[in-house]
Amino acid sequence: MAKPIRAKRGGTKRFFGWSALAGIVSAAVFLAVAELLALLFARGGSPLLAVGSFVIDIVPQPFKEFAIATFGEYDKIALLVGLGLAVLIASAIAGVLELVRPPLGAVALGIAGVLSVAAVVTRAGATAVSWIPSVAGAIAGAALIIVLGRMLRAWRTDSARASDAASGTADSPASGVARRRFLLIGGIAAAGAVVVGIGSRVAGATTSSIAAIRRGLNLPAPQSTVTVPAGAELDIEGISPLYTPNADFYRVDTALTVPSIDPETWRLTVVGMVDTPLELTFDDLVGMGLDEYSVTLTCVSNEVGGDLVGTAKWWGVPIRDVLRAAGPAAGADMVLSRSVDGYTASTPLESLTNDGLDAILAVAMNGEPLPLEHGFPVRMVVPGLYGYVSATKWLTELKVTTFADDEAYWTPRGYSAEAPIKMSSRIDTPRPGNPVAAGRVPIAGVAWAQTVGIDRVEVSIDDGDWQVANLSTAVGVDTWVQWYVDWDATPGTHYVTVRAVNAAGETQTQERAPIAPDGSSGWQRTLVTVT
Incomplete structure (x- = not known):
């Protein structure tokens, strides 16, 4: 064998x-x-x-x-x-x-x-x-x-x-x-x-024609536009522009691929604790009349001195007008917004119905239809709240509810259900790692305290006395301001610290806080080398 x-x-x-x-x-x-x-x-x-x-x-x-x-x-x-x-x-x-x-x-x-x-x-x-x-x-x-x-x-x-x-x-x-x-x-x-x-x-x-549809979309001109006053933007090299170009605007979301949504088939439903459930088409929304708003957005993941923040001119419709038509029921205190990809955000109902707060359903960004990656065709923009509780992209549903009954995507993942944006200031120039020549050097950056406004910005060099910075002319309380101080820089290494004071007289906290659960805090202190 x-x-x-x-x-x-x-x-x-x-x-x-x-x-x-x-x-x-x-x-x-x-x-x-x-x-x-x-x-x-x-x-x-x-x-x-x-x-x-x-x-x-x-x-x-x-x-x-x-x-x-x-x-x-x-x-x-x-x-x-x-x-x-x-x-x-x-x-x-x-x-x-x-x-x-x-x-x-x-x-x-x-x-x-x-x-x-x-x-x-x-x-x-x-x-x-x-x-x-x-x-x-x-x-x-x-x-x-x-x-x-x-x-x-x-x-x-x-x-x-x-x-x-x-x-x-x-x-x-x-x-x-x-x-x-x-x-x-x-x-x-x-x-x-x-x-x-x-x-x-x-x-x-x-094969997706959404990009082409977006390029060919003709939005009606806004009924009102933002007036940018003289002196709103400083001519200083290295400072962030007053309005962040769309291509440079930060993007943080949970979408692995950008959703493709045809405005013709897009629908927004308003459900939950309302007297009259609504369903709006894109034409219905735009037909309500667009206005222009100047709003700074901030991501909760923005570290002290970070760049996950930007400002744009948005065209949109006040969310309060849509909710007013639906009629929120007594006892409701939250709106759970839902993206087409299933993402949800919890926004206080008061922030969306307050006549003094311009929370909007945005359809355009810096004069053009929303970029696909920034929420085309419709997203939320709410001043004063971090994006994870307010700035839902690719919006498809508003559910009027309560914080007790519903929670949003990030709440069980260690973040607060409510998250007002913390007052902050940032040094844009000089930057660490970029030595500057001795002599007159501008120290410049941006500061924001949404819904309240910035009163002043102060700078300290090498832990010395605080110097009051020069401010740009504010566009509004929901838009960041630029600032600068002229510094007679001497050779060596120096520490520069910045803090802001808002229009209510409150000083930006020095206390350091991590990103979670409701945003970082602290003064930015950066090392500058002078040659």
């Missing part, structure tokens, strides 16, 4: 690299098939994006703050790269398992498919067919890893047989055939996955 051929331990290790590659190719086919079917049948069915969004939802607050502080507006890209590396490692392990313990590799891809389905169907906007891309992708990937695993085992067995026969070569004609089959099938699958996967992603982006 012939002795059975068994792969030697060293022979199996020789094939670990090939088996890892087989797992990676199989995972690529999984994702490519899923992306293609998501493009054709279920735009929200991409497993990679769904899992990425799920990760964003569950990531602990300290990691979220680290990502924003480290990567800024590129935090989503960093997440996708991290997910890609995790998929790469996991799929390589699955390939090795399929070689040494079949069908564990196929089982691993099946589990990945189940997790992907769970992530997809629990996303906002999931449809009855959203699960299909993940299931079909998992089946395709599992089938391929089984086929490639069998080919590898045949190759390994033939090589072992040739070695046992002392042929003097690691390969035999049979093992050469098995190798060529593996390389042929694996190469075709890999090339197909790259073409189909990348093509589906590109097609998904290019």
Whole structure:
């Protein structure tokens, strides 16, 4: 009776690299098939994006703050790269398992498919067919890893047989055939996955006409415009402009991909504790009449001296007018705003109905329709509140409710349900790491105390007496002001500290506070080198 051929331990290790590659190719086919079917049948069915969004939802607050502080507006890209590396490692392990313990590799891809389905169907906007891309992708990937695993085992067995026969070569004609089959099938699958996967992603982006619709959108001119007084913007190199260009405006949100919403199909519903539930179209909203507002927005993730703050001219409709038409019921104290991607924010009802506060449904930013990444076609802009409780992008619902009955996205993640913006001031120039020449040097920056206004800004050099800075002319209490002091700089290193005082006579607190739960605080103190 012939002795059975068994792969030697060293022979199996020789094939670990090939088996890892087989797992990676199989995972690529999984994702490519899923992306293609998501493009054709279920735009929200991409497993990679769904899992990425799920990760964003569950990531602990300290990691979220680290990502924003480290990567800024590129935090989503960093997440996708991290997910890609995790998929790469996991799929390589699955390939090795399929070689040494079949069908564990196929089982691993099946589990990945189940997790992907769970992530997809629990996303906002999931449809009855959203699960299909993940299931079909998992089946395709599992089938391929089984086929490639069998080919590898045949190759390994033939090589072992040739070695046992002392042929003097690691390969035999049979093992050469098995190798060529593996390389042929694996190469075709890999090339197909790259073409189909990348093509589906590109097609998904290019077939969307929302960008073109936005460019062609003609909004009616606002009924009233912001008057920018003389002296509102200082001519000092390095200072932040009075109005932040759209391309430079900070972006922090939970959307892994920017939602594409056609204004023609957009609807805003007003529900909950109201006398008359409403549904507004984009034309209904714009038809109420637009006005222009000058408002500074601040992210709660903005550190002392940080750049997650910006100012724009917004065109919009007062939210109080919409809520007045719905008629909030007695006892309501909060509006839960909802984005098309499921994100929610909790805004005090009083902030949205106060006649003295210009909380708006914005449709334009700095004279053009909202950029896609900043909430097109409609977002909220509420002065005096951090964005996570007020500035919902891609708005689709306003639910009048109570803080006792509902909580928003960030509340269970360690942030306060209510978060007024803290008075702050920032040094824009000179910047740390950029030495300046001795002589007359302007120290300049911006300061904001929304809904109250800035009375003065004070600067201290090397912990000396406070000097009152020169202020730009304020546009309004909801817009930051610029400031500067002329400094006779002497060679060496110096510490510059800034603080603000608001129109109510309150001085910006020196006490340091972290971002969570309701925004950072403290005076900015920066080191300046003079040469």
